[in-house]
Amino acid sequence: MINIIGLGYIGLPTALMFASHGCEVVGTDYNHELVATLNAGHATFEEKGLDELFEKALAGGIRFSTEYQKTDLYIIAVPTPYDNDSKKIDPSYMVSAVKSVMEVCPKGAVLVIESTISPGTIDKFVRPVVTEAGFTIGEDLHLVHAPERIIPGNMVYELEYNSRTIGADDPAVGEKVKEAYATFCKGEIVVTDIRTAEMTKVVENTFRDINIAFANELAKICRSDNMDVYEIIRIANKHPRVNILSPGPGVGGHCISVDPWFLVGDYPMLAKLILCARTTNDSMPDFVLERIRTVMKEEGLTDLTRVGFYGLTYKENVDDVRESPTLQMLESMERHLAGGLVKVYDPWVKRDLVPNQYHNFDAFLNDVDMVVILVGHSELREHMEKLQDKVVLDTRHICFLPGTHRL
Numbered sequence: 001m002i003n004i005i006g007l008g009y010i011g012l013p014t015a016l017m018f019a020s021h022g023c024e025v026v027g028t029d030y031n032h033e034l035v036a037t038l039n040a041g042h043a044t045f046e047e048k049g050l051d052e053l054f055e056k057a058l059a060g061g062i063r064f065s066t067e068y069q070k071t072d073l074y075i076i077a078v079p080t081p082y083d084n085d086s087k088k089i090d091p092s093y094m095v096s097a098v099k100s101v102m103e104v105c106p107k108g109a110v111l112v113i114e115s116t117i118s119p120g121t122i123d124k125f126v127r128p129v130v131t132e133a134g135f136t137i138g139e140d141l142h143l144v145h146a147p148e149r150i151i152p153g154n155m156v157y158e159l160e161y162n163s164r165t166i167g168a169d170d171p172a173v174g175e176k177v178k179e180a181y182a183t184f185c186k187g188e189i190v191v192t193d194i195r196t197a198e199m200t201k202v203v204e205n206t207f208r209d210i211n212i213a214f215a216n217e218l219a220k221i222c223r224s225d226n227m228d229v230y231e232i233i234r235i236a237n238k239h240p241r242v243n244i245l246s247p248g249p250g251v252g253g254h255c256i257s258v259d260p261w262f263l264v265g266d267y268p269m270l271a272k273l274i275l276c277a278r279t280t281n282d283s284m285p286d287f288v289l290e291r292i293r294t295v296m297k298e299e300g301l302t303d304l305t306r307v308g309f310y311g312l313t314y315k316e317n318v319d320d321v322r323e324s325p326t327l328q329m330l331e332s333m334e335r336h337l338a339g340g341l342v343k344v345y346d347p348w349v350k351r352d353l354v355p356n357q358y359h360n361f362d363a364f365l366n367d368v369d370m371v372v373i374l375v376g377h378s379e380l381r382e383h384m385e386k387l388q389d390k391v392v393l394d395t396r397h398i399c400f401l402p403g404t405h406r407l
């Protein structure tokens with residue numbers, strides 16, 4: 001039996017995937033309400049293919065509980081935020097999960113950490129907890145790091161087809177865990193040591209952050225001298241060895257905007273480019289606010305109350321608002337006493353999160369003269385003509401109506 005701990009964006013789909021491929025699975029989470037919702041047969045977030053996967057997993061006998069189980073394979077997928085001041089990882093959720101596993105696990109069990117962690121976290125925070133609990137690592141308990149790679153919006157497909165990394169102290173244990181993941185994973189599974197697996201995962205997300213920062217910096221350069229950044233990137237990307245990502249209103253989500261900080265926090269004297277990329281991406285919400293002011297002036301608009309932000313999530317077609325550029329913009333506006341003026345709409349966010357939030361696209365459009373596109377949800381792409389009589393500032397390069405303003 002596999003006990004998967006932490007039933008959030010990563011733990012839940014992983015648990016469902018194992019269960020729908022013939023494995024006995026118990027999902028554990030300390031949140032009673034979440035466990036009750038799952039036991040009632042409902043997924044706790046929206047994701048393409050998740051409901052169908054849930055049904056298969058239920059047929060496969062998956063169970064959810066707030067209790068840790070006695071078994072021989074544990075997978076921990078709890079949040080690993082970073083401390084805002086030190087920029088270092090905050091391992092508290094992970095350490096607490098490991099301690100709880102130690103209270104129930106039999107000798108010889110394998111403990112897999114899936115959560116993204118900074119290089120050295122297992123040495124620094126996990127090994128001492130295991131040893132203090134009286135286990136001898138490598139004999140009574142085996143440690144493995146198997147970071148996930150799935151992208152929100154396409155998680156179910158990517159769980160099955162992405163390649164993966166398994167880091168283990170003991171290659172034989174690594175092979176055993178590889179076999180477990182191979183029940184559903186059709187991608188290549190590379191077995192390596194723990195430190196390499198930790199570092200590789202953080203490097204992958206940092207690479208993407210730096211690439212996006214380059215695109216964002218190009219957008220600023222091009223804006224300053226009236227060049228079309230999108231056309232320049234489109235043509236440059238025809239070079240066989242160039243692949244520049246897209247500029248945007250900022251980098252949100254819980255991965256790309258977080259993981260590079262682990263390297264900055266741990267290697268402040270060395271991680272210079274990484275810090276610069278982070279700072280560039282974090283400057284984008286304010287850059288967009290500046291663009292709004294310029295466009296309003298150009299269009300002769302004077303009243304911020306008639307401006308609408310389309311999109312609250314951190315990217316298109318997901319319901320996740322963590323580190324979302326829109327929220328950062330609203331916070332920044334609040335600091336400058338202009339918060340609460342603009343109107344906000346996101347078809348994926350059903351809860352009331354911010355002032356002046358609309359839940360109906362047409363009602364939102366009725367109340368605004370200018371629309372700032374901050375997220376490229378499919379709903380908007382399919383109904384772009386509705387923006388025809390609006391002033392549009394498009395930060396995602398998805399609107400091609402005449403007169404559209406860009407980043």
Ligand code: SAJ
Binds near residue numbers: 150212249256
């Ligand atoms: N973004 C841009 N321009 C781009 C691409 C993205 O501005 O060209 C923005 C998005 O709008 C969003 C942010 O960057 O705000 C991050 O979005 P994303 O789609 O790049 O990535 P995530 O955070 O949804 O998922 C990433 C993925 N990592 C990589 O592609 C290297 C995913 O594979 C990881 O599993 C995930 O992080 C994770 O959990 O680490």
